[in-house]
Amino acid sequence: MPVVGMVGGGQLARMTQQAAIALGVELRVLASDPGDSAAKVVSDAPVGDHRSLPDLLAFAKGCDVVTFDHEHVPTEHIRALEEAGVAVHPGSAALLYAQDKAAMRERLTEIGAPCPPWRRVSEPSDVTSFGDEHGWPVVLKAVRGGYDGRGVWVVGSAEEAAAVMSEVTVPLMAEACVRFTREIAVLVARSPHGQGVCYPVVETVQENGICTEVLAPAPDLDPADAAKAQRVALDIATRLGVTGLLAVEMFETPDGVLVNELAMRPHNSGHWTIEGARTSQFEQHLRAILDLPLGSPAPTAPHVVMANVLGGTEPSVYPRYLHVMAHDPAVKVHFYGKDVRPGRKIGHTTALGTRLAHVRDRARHAADYLAGVIDE
Numbered sequence: 001m002p003v004v005g006m007v008g009g010g011q012l013a014r015m016t017q018q019a020a021i022a023l024g025v026e027l028r029v030l031a032s033d034p035g036d037s038a039a040k041v042v043s044d045a046p047v048g049d050h051r052s053l054p055d056l057l058a059f060a061k062g063c064d065v066v067t068f069d070h071e072h073v074p075t076e077h078i079r080a081l082e083e084a085g086v087a088v089h090p091g092s093a094a095l096l097y098a099q100d101k102a103a104m105r106e107r108l109t110e111i112g113a114p115c116p117p118w119r120r121v122s123e124p125s126d127v128t129s130f131g132d133e134h135g136w137p138v139v140l141k142a143v144r145g146g147y148d149g150r151g152v153w154v155v156g157s158a159e160e161a162a163a164v165m166s167e168v169t170v171p172l173m174a175e176a177c178v179r180f181t182r183e184i185a186v187l188v189a190r191s192p193h194g195q196g197v198c199y200p201v202v203e204t205v206q207e208n209g210i211c212t213e214v215l216a217p218a219p220d221l222d223p224a225d226a227a228k229a230q231r232v233a234l235d236i237a238t239r240l241g242v243t244g245l246l247a248v249e250m251f252e253t254p255d256g257v258l259v260n261e262l263a264m265r266p267h268n269s270g271h272w273t274i275e276g277a278r279t280s281q282f283e284q285h286l287r288a289i290l291d292l293p294l295g296s297p298a299p300t301a302p303h304v305v306m307a308n309v310l311g312g313t314e315p316s317v318y319p320r321y322l323h324v325m326a327h328d329p330a331v332k333v334h335f336y337g338k339d340v341r342p343g344r345k346i347g348h349t350t351a352l353g354t355r356l357a358h359v360r361d362r363a364r365h366a367a368d369y370l371a372g373v374i375d376e
Contacts, residue, residue, distance in 0.1 A: 001025060002290055005063035007050050009036030011336035011345070012069035012266045012282075015274070017042050019282035025290070030059045037337040038069070053077045060086045067244060067289050068265055071099045072145070089192065089243040089289035090264045097240055098264045102143045102173045111239045113232060114258050116251075117176040127161035127174050134176040140164055143171040152209065178258055180251035184218050185269035186233035187281060189288045189297075192243050197284070198230045199277060199297040204249070204269050210343070213364065216272045216304040219356055221252075229257050236262070245270070245285045268308070268345075273297075275332050275350050276304030301352035305360045307367035309333075309347040311340040314372050317347075324349075324366045331366045 001024045006013045009031030017038060020027040030048050031039035039045040048055030050073045057080075060066050065087045078092035090098075097104040105118045117134045120143075121127050131138045138161065142151030151170075154177065155161040165172065183206060187199040200217035218226070233248040236259070240246075247267035249260040270281035279287075279295025287294050309317070317340065324333060328351075335347040347370070351363040368374045 002064040003028060003062060004286060004289065005030065005059055005066045006038075006069050007056065007059070007066065007073055008069035009033070009038040009042075009045060010069050011037045011338070013038035014041055014336060015271075015334070016069070016266065016282045016285065019280055019286055023283065023286055025286055028059070028063060030055070040337045051077075053080055056081060057084060057086075060084075065089055065289050067285070068095070070265070071095065071263070075099060091241065091243065094240045094242045095264055098262045100144055101141055101146075101261075102171070104262055105173065107240065108236065108259055111235070113236055114256060116178050116258050119174050121165075121172050121174045124158060124162035124165055127155070127165070128158040130174045131155075131158070131161070137177045139175045139177050140172050141175060142168070143173055145170065150209070178251045178253065178260075180253050180258075182218075182252050183260070184221070184229065184250050184252050184257070185214075185267070186229050186248045186250065187267060187270045187273075187297075188230075188233045188237050188246050188248070189244065189281075189284045189294055190234075190237045190242050190246065191288045191294060192291045194238075195294050196234050196237060197294045197297050198234055199270065199273065199281075200299060201226045201229050202269055202272070210308070210310070210345070211268050212308050212310075213360070214269050214272050214306040215356070215360065216276055216299065216306075225252075225257070232257065232259070244289045245281055271334070271348050272304045272306040272350055274334070276300055276306075276352055302354050303356045303359045304350065304352050305356075305363040307349050307363040308345050309335075309349060309367045309370045311338075311342055311344040311346045312372035313342060315340050317370050317372075320370050320372070324369055327369075328362055328366060331362055333366065333370070 003026045005028045007030045009029050013029050014037045029038045029042045029045040031045045137156040140153040153164045183204045190196045203215040203218040205213040237246045247263040250257045266281045273280045278298045332350045338346050349363050349366040351359045353359040
């Protein structure tokens with residue numbers, strides 16, 4: 001049976017292990033620490049540095065394919081793996097567009113994908129001219145390295161832009177601040193021989209730059225608009241040569257959808273698929289990178305809601321776990337094997353059913369109780 005190597009030992013690799021077991025696939029994980037989330041459950045989890053080419057080459061030996069649970073491996077190292085004959089999915093040519101936001105915008109603009117106005121900026125005057133042309137406030141983004149709201153600054157004036165740029169040393173880009181109705185996401189998978197599948201469009205609820213809930217399918221979304229968003233995502237996967245999963249985060253606006261971000265790996269917006277779809281995103285990613293026939297993305301219930309569990313002030317959530325199980329035996333809870341820290345994603349809950357409001361209340365109640373936000 002094939003051996004898949006996943007660079008990164010976070011919760012995405014941990015949940016991929018569950019899918020690998022059922023598929024009969026051996027998963028290896030390159031962890032940064034023995035205490036990493038996935039290293040606790042994967043037997044073959046050598047410790048290494050994803051920024052070290054020797055560590056990556058040593059890890060890749062014995063793997064049939066190498067993939068990633070984050071985007072932080074240097075692009076030049078991924079190219080070196082490919083030049084050494086390692087099968088890497090997604091490949092460096094595609095993954096670049098999930099690593100470099102300016103390169104992503106340039107490529108998406110080139111292929112005609114709907115995007116907000118944007119520009120590379122290096123001086124405060126660049127931001128000023130952009131804001132004067134496209135309106136204030138302006139969103140400044142780190143070209144590389146930002147996630148979960150990090151590396152993003154909303155500035156309302158030239159003075160605020162100058163203050164940010166005086167403290168930030170990484171390359172930046174400016175984007176128009178989109179007046180969106182809500183945020184949605186489309187998860188697609190594409191295999192090396194070109195088969196593609198698309199999951200239902202979901203609504204993502206963000207608080208302080210962190211996704212707190214995912215509603216599947218996105219409620220009250222016109223079927224024609226949903227189909228258009230899916231076509232955009234599938235076209236991006238094809239035109240960029242993505243292999244594996246691609247999550248396309250979008251803004252829904254009165255004039256249509258705009259692409260916000262790309263992720264080429266299992267994604268927070270797809271955790272609902274573990275119980276809520278015929279094929280979970282983790283199994284689908286393995287199928288895709290191994291060039292196996294892709295599984296059905298069909299949902300298992302009319303409504304599925306995933307709620308992230310964020311760490312609170314209590315160091316242990318296990319005593320609360322008992323009460324969540326007793327209160328609603330149908331709610332599923334996934335823990336990531338992480339130490340509790342305030343605001344840190346330590347797990348998620350999933351509820352399924354026929355009435356969205358009821359399903360959402362159940363998932364949210366369980367997550368809030370586990371986090372210590374509520375006590376009853």
